[in-house]
Amino acid sequence: MEDITTKITDISVSIDMLWVLIAAAMVMFMQPGFAMVEAGFTRAKNTANILMKNFLDFSVGSLMFWVVGFSIMFGTDLGGFIGMPDLFFSGSYGNDVDYAILIFQTVFAATAATIVSGAVAERTEFKAYILASFFITAVIYPVSGHWVWGGGWLSELGFHDFAGSTVVHSVGGWLGLVGTAIIGPRLGKYNGKRKAIPGHSLTIGALGVFILWFGWFGFNPGSQLAASGLDNISAVASIFVTTNLSASAGTVTAMIISWIRYKRPSLGLSLNGALAGLVAITAGCDVVSPGGAVIIGIVAGITLIFGVEMLDTLKIDDPVGAVTVHGFSGAVGTILVGLLATEGGLFYGGGASMLGVQTLGVVAIAAWALSMGFILFRAIKSTVGLRVPRRVEEEGLDVYEHGETAYNNFS
Amino acid sequence: MEDITTKITDISVSIDMLWVLIAAAMVMFMQPGFAMVEAGFTRAKNTANILMKNFLDFSVGSLMFWVVGFSIMFGTDLGGFIGMPDLFFSGSYGNDVDYAILIFQTVFAATAATIVSGAVAERTEFKAYILASFFITAVIYPVSGHWVWGGGWLSELGFHDFAGSTVVHSVGGWLGLVGTAIIGPRLGKYNGKRKAIPGHSLTIGALGVFILWFGWFGFNPGSQLAASGLDNISAVASIFVTTNLSASAGTVTAMIISWIRYKRPSLGLSLNGALAGLVAITAGCDVVSPGGAVIIGIVAGITLIFGVEMLDTLKIDDPVGAVTVHGFSGAVGTILVGLLATEGGLFYGGGASMLGVQTLGVVAIAAWALSMGFILFRAIKSTVGLRVPRRVEEEGLDVYEHGETAYNNFS
Amino acid sequence: MEDITTKITDISVSIDMLWVLIAAAMVMFMQPGFAMVEAGFTRAKNTANILMKNFLDFSVGSLMFWVVGFSIMFGTDLGGFIGMPDLFFSGSYGNDVDYAILIFQTVFAATAATIVSGAVAERTEFKAYILASFFITAVIYPVSGHWVWGGGWLSELGFHDFAGSTVVHSVGGWLGLVGTAIIGPRLGKYNGKRKAIPGHSLTIGALGVFILWFGWFGFNPGSQLAASGLDNISAVASIFVTTNLSASAGTVTAMIISWIRYKRPSLGLSLNGALAGLVAITAGCDVVSPGGAVIIGIVAGITLIFGVEMLDTLKIDDPVGAVTVHGFSGAVGTILVGLLATEGGLFYGGGASMLGVQTLGVVAIAAWALSMGFILFRAIKSTVGLRVPRRVEEEGLDVYEHGETAYNNFS
Amino acid sequence: MKKIEAIIRKTKFDDVKEALGNVGIDFFSYWEVRGVGRSREERAFRGIVYDTSSIERIKLSIVVRDKNLKNTINAIMESARTGAIGDGKIFVVDIEESYRIRTGETGNESLYIKGEEE
């Protein structure tokens, strides 16, 4: 009897952790998604560079998060602000299977880091980027992550960010925003009038978005961290549905608005719309209804188009739309939880308190990411330097920074 | 005791549904597979358009299937013909986890819809395509789907289409067939002699086929809708094997025949052969032996080559081979179940009755899809119009329909 | 009671086999990974050919391994050297679910075969390649596989190769080495000085590496062949972590060394570094600590750079680095298990015996693969011929061998 | 010897190639260019509209002996015409010298294969 109960518990844990691990693999697969989106939406002469950055931030992120990042995020809480650092993941973190959680959280950390590369693409020194990546996965992301998922002060307040609209995506987006603002726009982007600098392959970009969409079925449902028992599996199933509906609504919305504003339905913006819908639903995918998910997707699609326009008006050059997709949509999606959560949301009679906490969390984490990003990028700028020389930018980072070109057709 | 039994049941359900959800993600991932195949096999000037269509049909399909399609397919049976429509999936459908089934069935519906875009590629108005997509996922697909999987009249007769050779693929193929026939061939395709219009990137096309092959391991084995218990998991395993063998046999067969007929082994046709093998095994993957699967793959490979030739002789222009791969191979595969099912198949001494029912089902669903497709495309033609103007077709749909080009190398 | 225990066992088996099947799908997905790496790292004029080879070896491999390969590898042991051949998988192999093991092992066999295509790329007759593929999956790979995983003599000695650094990757690498040595370098590669022949698309190559990295989360953790029970799931989780850390360390190491030696961080070599790290950890992913995995990744990254240089010095032309990545790194990784295994490794006080066995296994299997490869490629050379004519090699294998070109932009 | 540079529609390439073959022009080079012309369409990338008067075209470069000039031009004129705006242009440039790399032949000799023609 005893024995059977243990066995059953073991099996439940096995199922839960197996799901977490499979989801981790799917989230890891978002890395090529990001790489393809960022490569496709930028110019061919910088493709090797952007690919390299994507490989590097995942590798450095995986190493650093294991070395120290994980413990800062999930270690014993110190004053609600930070986890107890612990080198090389040597302690125990009280999960059924610590390593499963480590790998799952590692791929999340790498997601936050990789978002930045898109925003600062086509002009950032490779060395500078590695440094930024290093500090983001080792310190900046884990600290704010601790506030929400590691038992820190925001979790105490009841801030709800299920899979990381704010913790992961907005943090990446805000860091990208300071980064691109400090580095300045690409050459020729805002000479007098705004100039379009179209990406070199929408095929590759579209492939990336599809890959991300797929990976998100690990990102969101995997964050349930369990799959056994009717409650868990129903939750997971429902998260699949809300995630997919929000992405669909984001795509369709961005398409329609681009159609109205620019006279033609734009693939580029529809792709971003899909991503905006995915980012926005991430915070509340577990607590909103399918209908609520559609609303979140619609709002995200709208946010996307006007966010992109706004940044352009401010002459902030974000080549792949990372700031809007991850920063703005992540924030909007997190706040919408306060309205649309079926339990506690304002629209469902839950009053304004949840909305308040959600907003507070979004603002607090934005403040953290923006100020830390400011320090980080200023520091890099005044030490190793942030931006490649004019000639390198004009003729392509690939040749000068890597001595390689992505496309070779003359041999 | 009681308690333990419940727990065990819950765990079984968890495993079953977890598998269904993972399979759903894999089937969703077939969308980039289709997108890459269709983009790779068509010309660069229409790439943004075909990618956009693939995003749109998945998004619109996801929304419409939730809004009404699912209920038409799986709602309470009305006269064997249709399920009781129910808006926004508000009812209950008697599954352990309704949402898991919803998402699984959604990605299947989107598969049927997306097949059409390939057949009508490179000349169809974007608006027209959205409309078609809308009605396919909202009505046409769910109704015939209901006949087989929703408790309708074909299921009563014992028609066996395990994962949708006919329900999903043939329906898509037949709709594509009427579509392309009504729209007419691409400019220059049949001026006097038949002209080859090679696709712009076989690399992207091959990637797409590989992705589809992978996704099929969700499509077919996932259709078991269960994985717990020796029976279920053995069935799932066996479906993996039959699926893979049929695809392999289809590839090799198409390669050999193309080698003989056209003097060289053709990559383009071998890729299509793989898909033909996958489509054909889908109906019977659970009831044929591995040897049977190889035979199905071989027949599919043969069907593929001669199907492509036949359509070309009839001057029906199917740029990516969607009609042959999905329509013809799906039909052939479904009928072969009547011969090769280890229980009930003619070759295994089961007599001709199963063969009869299989054929009836194939014909009935072909009739449905063809006639509904005829009405749909004629209606669109005489309202918003189906085909882009000559100049747009010549210079590319991307610039005129989307104001974007997929490849940009001059900035 | 009885009943419940059976049920629990059944559920455990279901979980184990479900994991094996999902992992099999992920390993199958490594095929497009290989295809994209090989296509991206070679020239555009040979792209259709290399894609075709990748499709063909997977299809032929799947068929042959079912026809006879599996039984040679896992059939009743005959003298420690070979399994009892058995046509069409008609026997029983004593697994809970034989078909699950069949498909899992099939995709592994196909991996070994596909490695060769990269090493002999851009100059090998298509017919010759099919023949090679055929014998590799039907005989060469299964025999040495039997020694280690099928109960043969190396397994008796305690040789540890968990997921196939040696059994799969090195075998593929060594076969590639003899292949490329016998065929000779590509035209113009070593005329007087060594010439760089850059691949035509690092984007496609990078995508391939990312896909492989993802697939490796099926390859290594799936080789646990179980997931239920705390022991199993913990093992699986730990393998996720070691696999990921080694790959990350391999990437970073290759990048740093390329930076030092060639003055710039090279994307091409970093990508290969990632693969080297993945291959090297495969043997010991279950028995080394995360720190050990990082060391293995570092050594693999170093091996990679110097291996590539060494082959170039020897004028052995391996267009995509297959020999170094799979052959050398696989061997090194397997031997390192003798040092770094937390139980039995020399560095952990386990003495030198494990190191001895590991080295013996590596050498024995290298000897087998090299000598069988020698016979195979010599035999092919003196019958159907190995190498395409000069003109075909110069103008591209695509046009002459397949009558197709991968990229078409003039219609 | 003259060089004929023709800019034509992509969709007309096969027809032109055939027409050239019919008048005995078996050797030429071609590549993709973009033609800026009157036919403007607006494009937008991520919300920023940019003009796109550029359409993909094919440029042929054919060096012929003087006696073949007229034929060749006529062949192109007829096979490349659709009558709609954008059919393209043909330009003629004088060639001072020509060499066949393989044999070192120069002048007219380098432009045809001896034995095949008078």
Place this chain on the structure above:
Amino acid sequence: MKKIEAIIRKTKFDDVKEALGNVGIDFFSYWEVRGVGRSREERAFRGIVYDTSSIERIKLSIVVRDKNLKNTINAIMESARTGAIGDGKIFVVDIEESYRIRTGETGNESLYIKGEEE
């Protein structure tokens, strides 16, 4: 009639196009070329270093009536200049004849649209 062949920086293309439009040059063709010049950088592929003096540039080919020659050259000179090495070159070639495929017009007539200009 003259043909102007200009090799310019990719990043200057939009400016040049606009400048050409301003002096009434609405028709031309362009394509990507690689320019070998002094600005060498080392590249390496898989450890083998190879020189890469080749930078992507855009080549414009513009056939103009003689009276437009000066304008056009000036427009390019001004809009394509950055002052740093690598700004490119402009070459002028004589055109013996020109045809508009659509109408069969030849000579100067084929180079402008009647009614729009004197």
Place this chain on the structure above:
Amino acid sequence: MKKIEAIIRKTKFDDVKEALGNVGIDFFSYWEVRGVGRSREERAFRGIVYDTSSIERIKLSIVVRDKNLKNTINAIMESARTGAIGDGKIFVVDIEESYRIRTGETGNESLYIKGEEE
């Protein structure tokens, strides 16, 4: 000033580039073209056979001062030759004027860097 247009095999490009460097030709442009020639091969796409006499080649465009013409041609002739059919062609065209965009220099001056050569 003369323009040398050479069409060569892709596989010979590195050799030609080196040979040009050896005779002091450091500046030129090149791009990919397809050459239609005698070497026909059948291609098929999805069962429809189409002829493919088109092989990828590289086209060089080199503008040189008259005194460098012979050298340059010889350098290409020797380095690009394999002796097998398809080695390609060299054509010479007169250049009326040349400009260096950066400095505005014209004529021969625009073709070399002062101080480096007499």
